[in-house]
Structures are given as C-alpha cells and as structure tokens.
Amino acid sequence: MKWTSLISSAAGLSVAAGLTLFTAPVAMAAYDGTHCKAPGNCWEPQPGYPEQGIGSKYDPHHDPKELAKQQEAEDQMDERNAKRVRYFKSWGQFIYDVNKIPSGPK
C-alpha cells in the first residue's frame, strides 16, 4: 500500500523507446485500489479515462432541480410526521391525515 500525493497518483506514464515520462493527468496503471491520495480516498480513473466526469464525454449532465427532489420530499414527510406525532402526544389520538388534525394552541 503506497500513500502517494495527488499529483503522483494522477500521473500517467508513457513509454517510448525505453523512456518513462510523467504525463498527468492520465493514470499510469489500471485501477487496483492501491494508490491512495489519503486514507479512505483511493479511487483513480481507468487508463485513458478522465479524472472528472463533468465536462467530459461522460458528463451525466445532472439537473440540480432533480437532485434536490429527494431532500424536499424528506423535509415534507418530516413536517407531516411531526404534526401527527405532536397531536398524538398531546391528545392520545393518532390522526394520519394531516388535513384533519385540528389546529389549536397545542
């Protein structure tokens, strides 16, 4: 296991007439998990593949609005659940439909 710097881990290797050259950012060896930037951070691209997907031919072109939808859904569920639990703890009656939970000082 070798802990290598970001630069050296990203460095590529070209072999021509017996000469070895560093030609970042192409990886020099197939990804086997052993060239780590830091503990727990050991990924490297396959030879000839980009370090970053964004801006490359493998850019997934994520839509930020789509990426935000899960957290929005969780926040909304949490809000509804909180209303149900609050009323249940206060009145001892569980009401699932938040639109039918009586509003009041509690």
Place this chain on the structure above:
Amino acid sequence: MKKTPFRRRFLTSISVLATLAAAASVTPTAQANDRLIELSKSNENWVMPGRTYDADNYSPMAQINTENVKELRPAWSFSDGVLNGHEGAPLVVNGKMFINGPFPNRTYALELDNPGKIVWEHNPKQSASARAVACCDVVNRGLAYWPGDGKTPALIFKNQLDGHLVAMNAETGQTYWEIENADIKVGATETQAPYVVKDEVLTGTSGAELGVRGYVTAYDVRTGEKKWRAYATGSDKDLLLAKDFNIHNPQYGQANLGQTTWEGDEWKIGGGTNWGWYAFDPGTNLVYFGTGNPAPWNATMRPGDNKWTMTIFGRDVDTGEAKFGYQKTPHDEWDYAGVDVMMLSEQKDSTGKLRKLLTHPDRNGIIYTVDRENGDLVSAHKIDDTVNWVKHVDMKTGIPIRDPEYATYMDHKGRDICPAAMGYHNQGFDSYDPQKQIFLLGANHICMDWEPFMLPYRAGQFFVGATLSMYPGPKGNRQAAEGLGQIKAYNAITGEIKWDKMERFAVWGGTMSTAGNLVFYGTLDGFLKARDTRTGELLWKFKLPSGVVGYPITYEHKGVQYVAIYYGVGGWPGVGMVFDLEDPSAGLGAVGAFKNLQRYTKQGGGVFVFSLGGHGPYDDPKVGEYDVN
C-alpha cells in the same frame, strides 16, 4: 376475526384511549428492552430476525436432531393469499405467530393452539404505484416486536412498500401509529424488517436502483417520533459521524469523505440504502448494519470512492453516532450492495485472544469478520475460490486489491466477473453454531457480463446504467443454467470451509441451525432441507407448494419443537416468474440466470410448520371444530 383494513382516503383517524396522552410522553427506559431480551432467550419465542440480538439464527433446542429428523412431518400450514416472493420469516411471541407478506403487506396473527382461526388481520390499502418503483419483486423481510410497558401496549411493527412504517397493537392488530419514512414519488420504498432496540424502532430504505440516497432512522416506539437519522452519504453531520469516528482504524478514512469522494452533488443521488439486517450488542451499545450500493451502477458516472456506501457501520443506538465504519467495496463497479446479515459471536482470534466479533458474508464474495468493539478487521476470506474481481483484502488497510481485468467502465464490456451483481451472498439470513464455531452460509454461485451505459437522473425513475447477463459460476452447469447456489460451513478464524454442497439454484433465504446438529434451509425450487451441521450430509427434505426465499425458524410450544418457513418464490431470482419476463437481461439480469426455475416451481405464498411425526395443535381432531353450542 377482527379485520382492520386501513383505507387512507376514507379512514383517516384511529381512535385510541385518551389516557394514551400520558403514556405517549413517558420517559423511555430500558425496561421493555430487557423484557425483549428475556423473551428472545425463550425457546417458545422467535421475537426478532436472527432470534436474539446476536443475530445468529441458532436455537439451543435439540428435540429434533440428526437421529430423528427423518420423522419430520407437516403439523399445519397457512396460505396468506399473496403470490410474490416471501422473504424473511414469521415471528413467534407468547403463543402467537405473526405472519407478514409481500405487497400489499397483509399481516396476520394466529394462535398456536388453533392456527386454523385468524386472530386478527391488518390489511393496508397502498397505492399500486409502489409496485412500479420496487427494484426486485415486491418483497418484505418481516416484522419487529416491542413488548409494551404497561401503559403502551405490546406492538408489532412493519414496513410497507409504499414507504410507511406502521405500529400495530399486538393483541388487536389495530394501527397504533403510522408515519412516512420513504417517498415512492422519488423512488424510495420499504422492504426491510424494522428492528427494535430499547424503545426505538429502526428502519432503513430501499431504492438505490432509482438513485435513492440511503438513511437509517430511529423512531420512538411509543409515539413514532423521530429520534435520529443517519445518511449513507453527505456531510459528517448528515452521516452522524462521532468525533472519534474510526479512531482505532484511521486507515479506513475519517472525516469529510461523504462528499469529497463524490463529484459535485452526486452524493445526493448516491444510493447506499440499507434494506438488510441489523444486530445489536448491549455491551457496546452499538447497532450494526450495512449500507448498500452506490448509484448508479454505472461506475464511470460517479468518480470517487463513494463514501460511505458499502460500509459496515457500528452506531451508538441512543444517538445514531457512528463509532466505526469500514467500506468493503470502495467505488463499487458491480452492484455488490453491502447490506447482508451481521452475525455476532465471541471467539478466540488466531493469536488466542477472546474477542467480540461480527461476521458478515458480503455480496462481493468476501466474508468479513471485524472486532465489533472497534472495527478492527480480523479476517477476510473468499466465500468461494472462484471470486475473481479481487485478489485479496489487505489486512492492514482493509483495501480490496482489485484485479483490473474484471473492472467495469464505459465503452467496455466486462466478462466472466465473479460474483455477479446478485453476489455470492445476498439477503439470506444465515446462522452461526457457537458450539462448533462455524457459520452455515446459504450462497449464490453466479457470474456475469456487464456493459454500462449513460442515462440521466430523474427522481422516481430507474437509475442503473448497466446491462447484465448472468449465469452459473464455474462450478455450475452453464448449459443447463443450473448449479447457481451452494451451502457451506465456514470457520471465520481459520478461513476453513469445513464442507460445502452445490445446489441447483441460489440458496437465497438463509439458514437456521440448532443444537440438534442440524442446519435447515429452503431452496428456490421449493424444498425445505435439513443437513448434518458436522458433515453436510443431507438427512431430510420436504417439497413445499412453492419455492423458498425466506429462512426457517424454530420454536417450542407445549413441549413440541416446531420448524416453520415461508414458501412463495420470488424476490430478485424469481422476478422473471413473478412478472412473466423472458428477455434474459430483464430483471437486472436475473431472468437469464434463473430461466429454468419455472420448470421446478410456481408461485405461492404462506407458511409451513413441521414437527416430529406431525404432532401439533390438531392431534385432537376436535380442536377448532364448529361448536353447535
């Protein structure tokens, strides 16, 4: 029968006694948890997946043993009327059996004295759209039980495919509370068995095949109030990493990796859902579970190690804080979702030191054993010598040394990768015999070809990005599409496979072992089998109405030992049969692998119960008869 249908549109409130208001605010104590521990130790109960918090599916009962197992006969059975895959197992508590099926997740309570009469039924009405976002059949892996405290009644908990966690009165089946834990509109479902520790009920989510970001949540059993939530990806705060996270193993990684090992905001759709099993150690106060695969399956689309998917976590059950996390498959390229069973044992390691261990047969084909007090890696052996994506695990760093020949990436078709995406082990709940110190493993033997493709993320839509072809591993018969499974006896300290046997199909559901020197398991082609734990010799089998994807349990009632198991083929391996699919790459590649399953079994659903000689509640034929008076 007290039938308690839940029609959300029409029946929106459940009345309970007003006095519950006071009960709802009772300060949690460990009292109920202590009772659950006591209940779990009784041979008359099976109160949680795994039987006890050790999650070892082992019973000290020996009434049924190697000498007399051939006399096992059916005592009674029950059809639950649902035909999809029946994963998991029933619970048995205080003379009742609690049965829960796949979508629409009906729950039944039966009296063991007269199981011919249904005590209560809970029949939720869910949106059919939940089915459309279930990855691999509409399975459910079981129930959880909390014994009550004198003010709040004993409760049964279940997850519904539509993302709801429901608490039911164990005596009446009435809904006690019901909250939303996952939103099917963004592709999140619930297939897991909830898990009760102290006065909390824990549950994860499913849906990494739709880009769902995983989380585990603890709710107050009495009220449904959220206590904590820990995500699989994102900031250290979202992950609930303790300040001393991985202090014993800094080489695993520590702070700030849940976002920096992803590109941009991809961690928001990065998967890591936990839909598998839990274990708990009251001594460490840690609950143990695994996070699943990163999303999408196409690894080129998510550069980085993708922390903390594929991770064995040990979390303080009171706060949710992670004390340790070990990522088994960084930057997963094969869908080796890391949610499989965690079995707890105390054994001497190779130096003779007695240690508290956690053993986890992972989908990636490695069986990991860690010290559950601090996360130290104790052993990491291949479940089969045909595992090829990894050469070995570096025991100092914990890093798998990959064989680049079996990598997967864009514009490349990976071939003959072992295991396949289904893993050499999957959701089966296996067992550990503490007397013999061996693990009884139900295994898959499936390999694959894998070709990725690009696709956009749209919330609530499938987000996989790979086409798979799966087939038997090298020890199977690829011409006949058989030899897809194994049953194995494994020593986690020495790595020795004491014995192993090939099976026609995957041993998908798991194993249960007993002090009678027996290991029981079901097969996809519909047999319940018993083997000698010491030798692997097949001693008994029985053909069930349909294939098995769940695990057996055993319990004692009125002096008789019973063995019970769900039948009902389905789950990922049965998805072709369940949904009538023919394209070999359909069902995420399962249809081709299990194309011959239809020659051996058809759909069904229910529970079968066995005893020596078939003795049981109807030995007296008058039991359950119509009484004219």
